[in-house]
Amino acid sequence: MRADPHVARFAVLRDAAEALLDELAERYMVDRRESKESLGAADALVRMERLMPRTPAAAPLAIAFTETPGIALRLGRWWVETLPGCACAVCDEDPAQLVELVRIQAAALVEGGxxxxxxxxxxxxxxxxxxxxxxxxxxxxxxxxxxxxxxxxxxxxxxxxxWAPWPLRAMPDDPGADQSQPI
Incomplete structure (x- = not known):
């Protein structure tokens, strides 16, 4: 069975999510956990990556890698964003805009928003x-x-x-390192 090229274009979401998880884990004091979980009672198991800040006052972030290909972003206890919302050709969601949405939401979370x-x-x-x-x-x-x-x-x-802002990791004494750059 051939993969639908329209749906396959959303694979970029997975790459962007992986990059975001790596950036956040490197920049902030978090524990990274991977598991296999079901997103619903009738759903298959999917890979789930969690970033748990090392302070209980800061909200966790989790990304599930769905079969679409796509992702489900969970912030804190109840905020969930499933991307793409619809992978059909009629809805024609723009993968680049979805990647930007994930980054905006993650940035708001880590800043305590x-x-x-x-x-x-x-x-x-x-x-x-x-x-x-x-x-x-x-x-x-x-x-x-x-x-x-x-x-x-x-x-x-x-x-x-x-929820509190995420605690920054201590950066090495590098005059070129700028911790104030957004994610």
Whole structure:
């Protein structure tokens, strides 16, 4: 079976995600973990890479390498971006724009721009997330199961949580090294 060339063009997302993970792991104090996980109950196992900051006040980043080829970017507890959103020729998403979106969202996360909380209502509980940084000011929300809501509140998400910036790695004394460059 031949691969669809239109879908295959999204392989660049995987390359960009690998490069981003390498850059972040080199620049910030994080632990990098790889595993095989299912993204949903009926989904096959996919490779998942996680970057866990060495401070509990900073939010983790995870990238799942999907079969599309594409990625699912997870920031903090609830922010998830599946790219491409649709790989069909009609939607015609631009891989270069998707790569830029991943970099913008990751930069906002490592700079401490992710805010999350749980809201309780008559019909149940909802998560709320905001991601604010250079080039992004976005908000998302969605329902939580009773168990997820209870676990989130136990973890401190009953009040709004603003994740801290990621701690920088100590750089060698190199006058040419500029730690202020964006990712």
């Amino acid at each position: 992710l805010w999350e909380r749980v809201r309780r209502g008559v019909g149940g509980s909802w998560y709320e997330s905001r991601l604010i940084g250079v080039g992004i000011n976005a908000r998302r929300e969605g329902p939580l199961t009773r168990e997820d809501s209870r676990e989130a509140r136990r973890s401190g998400f009953a009040a709004a949580v603003q």
